[in-house]
Amino acid sequence: MRLAVKQCEGNAAYLAEIESREENDWISSLIRDYCVKDSPWCHTWIGARDIVHEGVFTWGRYGNQVTFTHWALGQPDNAGSVEHCVHLYADGLWNDMPCQVSISFVCEKNIELNNQSDGVIITREQV
Numbered sequence: 001m002r003l004a005v006k007q008c009e010g011n012a013a014y015l016a017e018i019e020s021r022e023e024n025d026w027i028s029s030l031i032r033d034y035c036v037k038d039s040p041w042c043h044t045w046i047g048a049r050d051i052v053h054e055g056v057f058t059w060g061r062y063g064n065q066v067t068f069t070h071w072a073l074g075q076p077d078n079a080g081s082v083e084h085c086v087h088l089y090a091d092g093l094w095n096d097m098p099c100q101v102s103i104s105f106v107c108e109k110n111i112e113l114n115n116q117s118d119g120v121i122i123t124r125e126q127v
């Protein structure tokens with residue numbers, strides 16, 4: 001996750017912040033295009049985490065509180081008391097996972113291109 005943040009910043013972007021069901025559906029459809037079905041690379045970091053206060057999820061960029069969520073059943077479970085970063089499964093459901101795991105990630109970038117406001121970049125953590 002830390003590598004993912006760095007690589008997003010290298011693209012003048014940030015880990016994606018998902019604020020609606022539509023955005024969640026859109027990003028998860030891009031992930032499904034990108035990843036090989038059922039491979040671990042389908043797990044994709046987004047910018048939510050509860051590093052500061054357990055159970056209080058905020059967006060990494062400015063620390064804004066997460067409002068929309070799309071947790072998988074039984075999540076977030078903070079398994080082993082070490083799960084403080086959030087990833088998407090290919091179906092768009094959310095899970096908390098240890099931040100040091102190396103998976104794919106999705107960056108979001110504000111671009112001004114006619115009516116389009118957000119672009120996304122999906123890639124893998126380079127380790």
Ligand SMILES: [Ca+2]
Pocket residue numbers: 050054055078082083084085096
């Ligand atoms: Ca946690």
Ligand SMILES: [Ca+2]
Pocket residue numbers: 075076077078079083095096097
């Ligand atoms: Ca979990």
